[in-house]
Amino acid sequence: MNSEPAKPLQPYVADKKILVTQPFLPPLEEAQEFLQDIWDSKWLTNQGRYHQALEKELASFLGVPYVALFANGTLALFTALQAMRVTGEVITTPFSFVATTHALWWNNIRPVFVDIEPEHCNLDPEKVESAITPKTTGILPVHVYGHPCQVERLQEIADIYGLHLIYDAAHAFGVKYKDQSVLNYGDLSILSFHATKVFNTFEGGAIICHDAKTKKRIDYLKNFGFVGETTVIAPGINAKMNEFQAGIGLLQLKYFDQVVEQRKAITKRYQELLSDIEGISFIHQDPDVTYNHAYFPIFIDQEKCGRCRDDIYEKLKAHNYFGRRYFYPLISTFNAYKSLPSAEPENLPVATRKANQVICLPIYPGLEMEHVENIAALIREFKQ
Numbered sequence: 001m002n003s004e005p006a007k008p009l010q011p012y013v014a015d016k017k018i019l020v021t022q023p024f025l026p027p028l029e030e031a032q033e034f035l036q037d038i039w040d041s042k043w044l045t046n047q048g049r050y051h052q053a054l055e056k057e058l059a060s061f062l063g064v065p066y067v068a069l070f071a072n073g074t075l076a077l078f079t080a081l082q083a084m085r086v087t088g089e090v091i092t093t094p095f096s097f098v099a100t101t102h103a104l105w106w107n108n109i110r111p112v113f114v115d116i117e118p119e120h121c122n123l124d125p126e127k128v129e130s131a132i133t134p135k136t137t138g139i140l141p142v143h144v145y146g147h148p149c150q151v152e153r154l155q156e157i158a159d160i161y162g163l164h165l166i167y168d169a170a171h172a173f174g175v176k177y178k179d180q181s182v183l184n185y186g187d188l189s190i191l192s193f194h195a196t197k198v199f200n201t202f203e204g205g206a207i208i209c210h211d212a213k214t215k216k217r218i219d220y221l222k223n224f225g226f227v228g229e230t231t232v233i234a235p236g237i238n239a240k241m242n243e244f245q246a247g248i249g250l251l252q253l254k255y256f257d258q259v260v261e262q263r264k265a266i267t268k269r270y271q272e273l274l275s276d277i278e279g280i281s282f283i284h285q286d287p288d289v290t291y292n293h294a295y296f297p298i299f300i301d302q303e304k305c306g307r308c309r310d311d312i313y314e315k316l317k318a319h320n321y322f323g324r325r326y327f328y329p330l331i332s333t334f335n336a337y338k339s340l341p342s343a344e345p346e347n348l349p350v351a352t353r354k355a356n357q358v359i360c361l362p363i364y365p366g367l368e369m370e371h372v373e374n375i376a377a378l379i380r381e382f383k384q
């Protein structure tokens, strides 16, 4: 890819709306083939052959023992907490998509917010221990933007205190840490295959687990608790992925490496064009991580940069570039959660600061480099 220094570029208004992401879709003809097959077989859901094939192929592609497919990531999260019988209080991050905390709420679990660390914006292990009470039964961290949490340190804490460790890995499809899937850490990890994620099945999700018994239990729970024709072992839910979604997933898998390559090139170009601007920073990248380049967040330090985040955000919008302020506002500020003692902004200084500084810039396969360069030029203008 182009790695020349930034040319002095006169920024312009894009001729179409450029959103933060655009879903990748395989060629339509390829979908027609498997649709014909589904029409012929009339097997639409309930452990069909596409479902079975995708569970197998994903496990091998990701390098994980077991994959249980779900209708979406949120239901996977709900079911993961049920499968581990998590109760009482769970320690989690306010710097995430709201579904992370909603999953606790729907399971009648009290969320306890703990601050993030500034390098990767993930749950800060150093602050976890002091939030543990006799009611704490688990930790629910998020690999935010697909950047791995401090997985070894979190496991150590979970082991010492006998806590469940369930990762919301909705952003971490394909991410590797020390040459193995980051999804192999913790008791369970959940994935989302929503249209906005790096790997999509329109809607969809999965739980990654490490033994056959747990997989079985999860499979019962996602299908009303049915074991065989007449036995119901638990109050399960309907969270099954259907055959259309699974067929799309099988096609998407063939293109995933290509998709990540294109995202990587965009990441690299943004970094080249923005790294010398004082007051703008990125998430630190580690040499022992293979990234999926799901997002490209920048953080704007108002004191150094002179202009605040929302000015840049609005200016980009006025030029047809629709970044997103993930994750602003913090989950802890929403009505359902703001009265929790742990939701006080004084308890969450780093998360509060990061939420006020962040913009995720457009990144997706097919985004033309000229737009990346124009976005960088628009941001650069703020320094003059």
Ligand SMILES: *Cc1c(COP(=O)(O)O)cnc(C)c1O
Residues within 6 Å of the ligand: 072, 073, 074, 075, 096, 097, 099, 100, 142, 168, 170, 171, 191, 192, 193, 194, 203, 204, 205
């Ligand atoms: C997208 C997302 C979810 C929810 O996934 P859905 O598939 O949309 O239900 C959960 N957590 C995080 C961090 C997410 O980004």
